Every structure is written in C-alpha cells, then in structure tokens.
Amino acid sequence: MIRLGLRMALGRDGLGRLALIGGAVALGVALLLGVLAGVNAVQAQNLRYAWLNSAVTAAATGPPVADPAWWAPRQDYFHGRSIIRIDVGVTGPSGPVPPGLPELPAAGSFSVSPALARLLDATPADQLGDRFPGRRVGVLGASALPGPDALIAVVGRTPAEVSVLDGAVRVERIVSVSPSECDGCYIGIGGDGLTLILGVVGVALLFPLLMFVGTATRLAAARREQRFAAMRLIGATPRQVATLATVESTVAAALGAAAGFALYPLVRLGLTRIPFTGERFFPAQLSLSWVQIAAVAVGVPLGAAVAARLALRRVRISPLGVTRRVTPRPPRAWRLVPLAAGLAELAWFVGRRPETSNGQLLAYLSGILIVMVGLVVAGPYLTLLGARVLARVSRRPAGMIAGRRLADDPRAGFRAVSGLMLALFVTSVATGVIGTMVKDHGAADAQAGKLGLTSFPEDLAPGERGLTAAAVPASLSSVPGVSHVQVIHYNADRGQQGLPGLISCADLAALREFGSCPPGAEVARVFSDLSAPDGVPAHWEAAPMSAASLASRPVLSLVVLTDGSDAAVERARTIMEAAFPTLRPPLTDQEWNSDFARTLVQFQRLADIVVVASLVIAGCALAVAVTGGLNERKRPFSLLRLTGVRLAELRRVVALESAVPLLAVSALAMAAGFLSAHLFLRSQLQLDLAAPPASYYALVAVGLGASLALIASTMPLLRRITGPEIARNE
Incomplete structure (x- = not known):
C-alpha cells in the first residue's frame, strides 16, 4: 500500500496536488524557521550585552x-x-x-x-x-x-x-x-523584557504560522475523500485507505518541508535587516538548533499524516459517507464562550494588576492567547450568521447560492480567512497599545531641542566638583542655533510640591513657554529641566528668598535651549561634556526618559514587524485556501455552468463566499483587538485607549484590499476548471 500511495502521490494526476500542497507547506516552513531563528537571535544578541x-x-x-x-x-x-x-x-x-x-x-x-x-x-x-x-x-x-x-x-x-x-x-x-x-544588569534586555518579546513573537506569529501550515496540508481534502470513498466501494479496507492517505499527505508535506528549508536562507537574509530589539542581527546570530530543525523536519510531515487520517473519518465510517453527504450540524452559539472568557480574564485584572512582572506577563499574554483561540473557535459561528443574513437579504441568484453554500459548511468558509482575522487582531492590539503610549508621552516632543545637565549637589562627596555657574563655557552661547543658556540652582527647601530647582523670576519671564512666577515673587521653585507637569506651562511655586541670594546657592542643572537642529544640539552637548567630564552626559527631553523611550521604540518596531509579518502570513493562507477551494469545487461549478448559470454569476458566488466571512470576522477581530488593548491599558497603565491613527486605517484598507485582490485573481481560474470536459471527466 505504501508503494501504491507513492505512485498516487507522484503520478501524473497527483503532481498538481503535490505542487500545490508542497508549495504552500514550503512557504509556511520557511517562515516558521525564520521565526524560530529570530527567537534564537534575540537571545544570542542579548548575551553580547x-x-x-x-x-x-x-x-x-x-x-x-x-x-x-x-x-x-x-x-x-x-x-x-x-x-x-x-x-x-x-x-x-x-x-x-x-x-x-x-x-x-x-x-x-x-x-x-x-x-x-x-x-x-x-x-x-x-x-x-x-x-x-x-x-x-x-x-x-x-x-x-x-x-x-x-x-x-x-x-x-x-x-x-x-x-x-x-x-x-x-x-x-x-x-x-x-x-x-543577571540581577542588577541594566544594559541589554532584562528577563521580563526578553520574555515579553519572545512571548509576543510566539503568540502573534507562531500561532498563525502553524495554522497556515495546517491549512496547506488540508488542501484538496474533499477531492481525496471522494477518491478514497470510491476505493472503499470497490473493496479497499479502512486501514488501506488510511495508509494511502497518510502516504500521499506525508510525501507532499515532506517535499514541502524540504523546499522550505531551501527557501529559509532567503528569509534569513531578510531577517538581518529587521531590528526586532532595536538592533539588527548579525547573520551568525540567526541560527537554528538541531532540536528545532528536527522538530520542524519531522513535525510537519507527522502533522500532515495526522490531519490526513482525521480528514478521512467519514470514509472510514462508510464508503457512502462522502457521496451521500448530508449537511453537518451547524456551529452553535457556545463557540462565543472562549472569546468571552479571554476578554473576561483581561477585564478581571483591571484594578487587580499582579504585583510581579512575571505575574503580569502571565496574566496578559494568557488572556490575549485565549482571545485569539476564542476568535478561531467563534469564527465558524459568525460565518454562519453572516451567511444566513446574506441568503435572507439577497435578491440575486449569486447571493442566494453563496449564502446557502456558506451556511452548509461555514467551517470551510471561515478557514480561508482565519489567518487574516488573526492578523487584524494582532494589528489592532499593537496599534491600540503602542499608539496610546506614544500619545500619552508625546508632550516631551514639544521641546526636543532642550538639553539638560544635572549634578545633584547633595550626592557629591567632599572635595568633588559638580556643576558650577563659573564653569559654564561662554562658548555655549555662541553656538549657532543656541538661543538661551540657563543655570538652575539647588533647592534644599523643596516646598510643598518637592521641586528641586530654583530660578529667578526675571530669568523665567524671558522663558514664557516654561511657565511663570506667582505675583510678587522674586524666585520660583522648578524642576531641574524646567519641564512643566503634563507638558503644560506651569504657574510655579514661589520660594521665600530674594533674587540676590540665589547666586550663592549650589548649582543643580544647566539648561540649554536650541532651535532643535541636530547640529546645534550635538555641538552644545559636546561642549558641555568637555567642560564637565565627571558628570553624566546632557540629555534632551526625550533622552531624559531614555529607558522608557528605548523600550517604546523597541515595542513599536516589534509591533510593526508583527503587523507586517501577520498580514503576509494571512495573505499567503488566503491565497492557498481560495485556490484549493476552487480546485475542490470543479465539478459542482461545471454542472452549474451546464445548467445555464453564467460565468459572471459563478464569479459573484466565489467573491461573496470569500468576502462575507472576511468582512464578518474582520469586524469582530478589530473590535476584540481594541477592547483587549483598552483592558490592558486600563489594568497596566491606567490609560484609556486613544483613537487609532490614520496609518492604522490605511494598513487595514491595504490588508483587506490585498485580500479582495487575491480573491479576484482566482477568477480567471474559473473558466478553465468549469468547462464541459471537467464535468464529463469527473
């Protein structure tokens, strides 16, 4: 039976199926290997720190x-x-x-x-x-x-x-x-940050990739069922049929996996240009362990064999189980329960945020994963609802046929768009979280050309020299682009608001964009970099002293205002570093929050990578599923054409069968994504979800437009596979 299975898989009739399944598996395996190599590269790169x-x-x-x-x-x-x-x-x-x-x-x-x-x-x-x-x-x-x-x-x-x-x-x-x-190491990615990056990659990319590989191995499943059912009718036993199916699927998946390994160097080359962590990888860091290579090389064909056996369960029950097909039981409303459970978990932690980073990671990532699983489980039920609405409101034959066909097997209709649904969910979560964080911390961008140098006099040991007014280089004021050089004195009595700096009201009057003094005051308490709370110019608290006594106070910081040009900022920074080599380098407003800014940049880049990769994976899955679906329905479409249905009507049927589940699950995925992002932001950062930027709508439009274009690109195939000879030969 194994030899017969090889002949069926490699024969003239099976080469088309073999090429289709093998090509799809090859692409999925190459991407899967790339994700695994990226995970290894993140860890290898972190060790270099x-x-x-x-x-x-x-x-x-x-x-x-x-x-x-x-x-x-x-x-x-x-x-x-x-x-x-x-x-x-x-x-x-x-x-x-x-x-x-x-x-x-x-x-x-x-x-x-x-x-x-x-x-x-x-x-x-x-x-x-x-x-x-x-x-x-x-x-x-x-x-x-x-x-x-x-x-x-x-x-x-x-x-x-x-x-x-x-x-x-x-x-x-x-x-x-x-x-x-390392406990205490601060250069590089800490354990929690590394776990977060790897967790996001694993949940957001590996899950859709594995679904894509599974979809590829199921291509032409209906055609195989019919062929094996015919073999049962002429005397083949269930075990023999299962062996033939296993051999055919395993051969296709094994050849596809081998081709995927051959494509992997191209994926690896592209990964060297992607800064997963804010830094690009060396090619040597993008390596695969022997365990990972063996797991993919063995796991993909093994998964294909299992999928083939499960797909033939109707044939094993009865050889007429395929030819006398009945409508399967429709999906039930209980399929919404996992989705609701995932959202409920995220909602539970609003106001109950775990104390430890590992606890937070477990709570939020598990919630997001449950929501993703819930979307996959709920997808067929939503497809069924959309199909019933389409059949009810449609007044044309194409709409009625598409609605009835979708309602007959909503699982197959949803399977074609499941990858895009997950991609849109990931896109919505990433856009919601990152966009809100960027907007919340956007106030610092208003004064990007302001440099601050702080000495903290209370931390200096006896004999150490900190920042002094007399040591401020006169050359700072002559740097092109520098508009003002301001000394902030140390405030031992910080007042009710705990403000560490002092500035004369005369100097502050010349810097109106940084706030004002109370009426009658000569000196005000301020922050060391003159930053106002929430980015709003402040009405600063008065200090009980005269402007004449201010010069005798130690110096806390030096604030240099520039026009924001790179040359002015860097020239001023270089002069300040040379004048005060014992102090930490001066920083701009964005750089002052360097740890958070760097983390935000890493998350933004990671989100961009996840979004683009998810859409690519989803597009591949959709193209494979639509092409495979058309190939499986050659005979029904050919018979419809013989009965007088025009080719244009068949094209409308295919378009509606793909577009209805696509739009239905896309709306749910985006809604679930933004709700998940809002619950995370409320729990972790006490922030409300900000409106998504225009780039998000453009990305969604491009993703949906590309999906519809993929569906449209399959239309010329209908003419070739629905001729009279197809119905006669079948």
Missing part, C-alpha cells in the same frame, strides 16, 4: 585579575541614537579584558565599534569626535557587539580620572551572564 554590565560586580564570575581596572559605564546620545560609553582606567598589565579587544585602551586612547567609527569619520569633530579624548587606536570585534549598528566606545583614561566619574567601580572580572539572567 553581558560584558557591558561588568560594573555590576556581583554578576561577574571566574577568578579575579591581578590588576583591577576602574570602570565607569555611561550612556551618551547622537541624533537620538544611544551610544554606550565605557570609561576605563588601567592599573596594570594584568587587567580584565572584554571580548573583541586584545587589551583595554591606555589613557589618551579609545576604541570604538565599526558603526561608531564610520559615524566619527562622517561627522564634524565638534559635534561628536571631541567627546572622546585622545586618539582612536582600535575597532571592537564582532564578539563585543550586539549588532552591526551598535554604537559603543571604550575610552582609556587615568585611574584617577575614572574614579571620580559617576558610577565608577573597580572591576576584577568581566561579566559573561546574559542580562536576562
């Missing part, structure tokens, strides 16, 4: 070196891009050496990553290069870099210079533990 956390000495392992080095990590910026800077002070020849370097740079020299080297060569020195004292002596190797675009500098200084820098420690070992497994 390990050595940058060597200041967290508790995480270091291995024997200590004889000559500990002073180590001070800092975060700088250039045109909004983060630069990781490590200032090191070598104390002897046997100091710690990070990966990618033969030795730590000596005082007066520095080494940089290749991307930063290219940036230094292409940028005027007064905007970037002057921040790194000395001469460039080396380039970091790939083993020290999380990605090809990483901006990293290791700057050599004397131990005395490094020891007074903010956050400086003596390092005896280089950390080699991934930030996801």
Whole structure:
C-alpha cells in the first residue's frame, strides 16, 4: 500500500496536488524557521550585552585579575541614537579584558565599534569626535557587539580620572551572564523584557504560522475523500485507505518541508535587516538548533499524516459517507464562550494588576492567547450568521447560492480567512497599545531641542566638583542655533510640591513657554529641566528668598535651549561634556526618559514587524485556501455552468463566499483587538485607549484590499476548471 500511495502521490494526476500542497507547506516552513531563528537571535544578541554590565560586580564570575581596572559605564546620545560609553582606567598589565579587544585602551586612547567609527569619520569633530579624548587606536570585534549598528566606545583614561566619574567601580572580572539572567544588569534586555518579546513573537506569529501550515496540508481534502470513498466501494479496507492517505499527505508535506528549508536562507537574509530589539542581527546570530530543525523536519510531515487520517473519518465510517453527504450540524452559539472568557480574564485584572512582572506577563499574554483561540473557535459561528443574513437579504441568484453554500459548511468558509482575522487582531492590539503610549508621552516632543545637565549637589562627596555657574563655557552661547543658556540652582527647601530647582523670576519671564512666577515673587521653585507637569506651562511655586541670594546657592542643572537642529544640539552637548567630564552626559527631553523611550521604540518596531509579518502570513493562507477551494469545487461549478448559470454569476458566488466571512470576522477581530488593548491599558497603565491613527486605517484598507485582490485573481481560474470536459471527466 505504501508503494501504491507513492505512485498516487507522484503520478501524473497527483503532481498538481503535490505542487500545490508542497508549495504552500514550503512557504509556511520557511517562515516558521525564520521565526524560530529570530527567537534564537534575540537571545544570542542579548548575551553580547553581558560584558557591558561588568560594573555590576556581583554578576561577574571566574577568578579575579591581578590588576583591577576602574570602570565607569555611561550612556551618551547622537541624533537620538544611544551610544554606550565605557570609561576605563588601567592599573596594570594584568587587567580584565572584554571580548573583541586584545587589551583595554591606555589613557589618551579609545576604541570604538565599526558603526561608531564610520559615524566619527562622517561627522564634524565638534559635534561628536571631541567627546572622546585622545586618539582612536582600535575597532571592537564582532564578539563585543550586539549588532552591526551598535554604537559603543571604550575610552582609556587615568585611574584617577575614572574614579571620580559617576558610577565608577573597580572591576576584577568581566561579566559573561546574559542580562536576562543577571540581577542588577541594566544594559541589554532584562528577563521580563526578553520574555515579553519572545512571548509576543510566539503568540502573534507562531500561532498563525502553524495554522497556515495546517491549512496547506488540508488542501484538496474533499477531492481525496471522494477518491478514497470510491476505493472503499470497490473493496479497499479502512486501514488501506488510511495508509494511502497518510502516504500521499506525508510525501507532499515532506517535499514541502524540504523546499522550505531551501527557501529559509532567503528569509534569513531578510531577517538581518529587521531590528526586532532595536538592533539588527548579525547573520551568525540567526541560527537554528538541531532540536528545532528536527522538530520542524519531522513535525510537519507527522502533522500532515495526522490531519490526513482525521480528514478521512467519514470514509472510514462508510464508503457512502462522502457521496451521500448530508449537511453537518451547524456551529452553535457556545463557540462565543472562549472569546468571552479571554476578554473576561483581561477585564478581571483591571484594578487587580499582579504585583510581579512575571505575574503580569502571565496574566496578559494568557488572556490575549485565549482571545485569539476564542476568535478561531467563534469564527465558524459568525460565518454562519453572516451567511444566513446574506441568503435572507439577497435578491440575486449569486447571493442566494453563496449564502446557502456558506451556511452548509461555514467551517470551510471561515478557514480561508482565519489567518487574516488573526492578523487584524494582532494589528489592532499593537496599534491600540503602542499608539496610546506614544500619545500619552508625546508632550516631551514639544521641546526636543532642550538639553539638560544635572549634578545633584547633595550626592557629591567632599572635595568633588559638580556643576558650577563659573564653569559654564561662554562658548555655549555662541553656538549657532543656541538661543538661551540657563543655570538652575539647588533647592534644599523643596516646598510643598518637592521641586528641586530654583530660578529667578526675571530669568523665567524671558522663558514664557516654561511657565511663570506667582505675583510678587522674586524666585520660583522648578524642576531641574524646567519641564512643566503634563507638558503644560506651569504657574510655579514661589520660594521665600530674594533674587540676590540665589547666586550663592549650589548649582543643580544647566539648561540649554536650541532651535532643535541636530547640529546645534550635538555641538552644545559636546561642549558641555568637555567642560564637565565627571558628570553624566546632557540629555534632551526625550533622552531624559531614555529607558522608557528605548523600550517604546523597541515595542513599536516589534509591533510593526508583527503587523507586517501577520498580514503576509494571512495573505499567503488566503491565497492557498481560495485556490484549493476552487480546485475542490470543479465539478459542482461545471454542472452549474451546464445548467445555464453564467460565468459572471459563478464569479459573484466565489467573491461573496470569500468576502462575507472576511468582512464578518474582520469586524469582530478589530473590535476584540481594541477592547483587549483598552483592558490592558486600563489594568497596566491606567490609560484609556486613544483613537487609532490614520496609518492604522490605511494598513487595514491595504490588508483587506490585498485580500479582495487575491480573491479576484482566482477568477480567471474559473473558466478553465468549469468547462464541459471537467464535468464529463469527473
């Protein structure tokens, strides 16, 4: 029977089915391998951040070196891009050496990553290069870099210079533990963030991909049922028929899986250009483990074999179970229960947010996953409702035929659009959450050209020099694009609102966009960067002192206002860093919230990737399902044409059969997506869902339009498969 099954699969009649199923499986397997490689790359990339956390000495392992080095990590910026800077002070020849370097740079020299080297060569020195004292002596190797675009500098200084820098420690070992497994490591992706990224990828991409592969293996299932039922009528046993079906499906899936492995290098090449975590991957990081390779290579054909056996259950019951088909039981309303349960779980945590990050991750991701499963379960029932409405309101034969056919088997009608439904759900959730967060934190964008440098005098040890008014470089005011340089003094008595800074009302009057003083006051209490609460110009609290006594107070911060141009911001930043090398680099408003901003950018990029990938997967699934459905219905459509039904009417039938479930489940998916996003935002961030941007509607329109175009592209196939010879040969 195995030999016969191979002949049926590879014979002339079976080659078309084999090519269709194998091609669809190949595409699904290639994408599946790409997702698995992306998951591995995220983890491999995160491990490359390990050595940058060597200041967290508790995480270091291995024997200590004889000559500990002073180590001070800092975060700088250039045109909004983060630069990781490590200032090191070598104390002897046997100091710690990070990966990618033969030795730590000596005082007066520095080494940089290749991307930063290219940036230094292409940028005027007064905007970037002057921040790194000395001469460039080396380039970091790939083993020290999380990605090809990483901006990293290791700057050599004397131990005395490094020891007074903010956050400086003596390092005896280089950390080699991934930030996801390190308690206290802050450069890279922590355990919760890594779990979130991998969880989003797993739920949002793997689930639709596995459905797509399953759909591909079910192609031509109805045709196989009819052929095997005929074999039962001439004496084949259920076991023999099951063996033939298993062989045919396994061969197609195995060949498709092999072709998918062949396509994977192209997918891998494309993944090197996608910044899953904010950094692009090195090609070597996009690797697959032998376990993953074996699981896909064996699992896809095995799943196809199981699907083939399950699809023939009517044939095993009776050989007439196919030829004398009766309408299956329609889906029931209970199919809405899983969807309601998932939304109820998300609603339960509004006001009851779990305390731990892992608890929050489990609560929200499980809720989203249940909603996705609920949409798949509820889809056939919604398709049935749409079909009944179509049959009831239609006044043309095409509408009545399409409605009756959908109502006869709503599961098959829904299966064709299930991938797009999940893609629209993921799109709606991602757009709702990210768009609301961006809108909530959009106030900082109004003053993007404002640089702030803070010294926090109360944290300075005796003998340390912080920021002083006398040390402010006069050259700052002469930088083109700099409009104002303002010193903010330290406020020991912070008042009722806890404001740490002091400014004279005369100076504040010249900066009306940053608020005003109370009537009669000479000095006001302000924030260190003059930022007003909620981005609204404030009526600041008065301080009980005179403007004349303000000059004797320690300096808290320096605020430099520019026209927002990149050149003005970076020139001013470079001057400030050179004047105050012991302080952390000055930041703009967006950079001040760097951790959140970086996380938001990562989430935005991840959401964009998930949205685009989901739509691609959905489009592939729809094309495969529609083509397979037409191929299975050659005989009914041919008979309809013989009875006088025009080809145009058949095209309307196909269009309506695909469009009705498409629009019905799309509306539900978008509604469920925005409701899920709203419940998450209320629970986690106490925010209300913001209206989606115009780009969301454009993306949905493109997705639905492309789906309808795919349906329309199958129409020419109708003429070829509905001729009289098809009905006669069948």
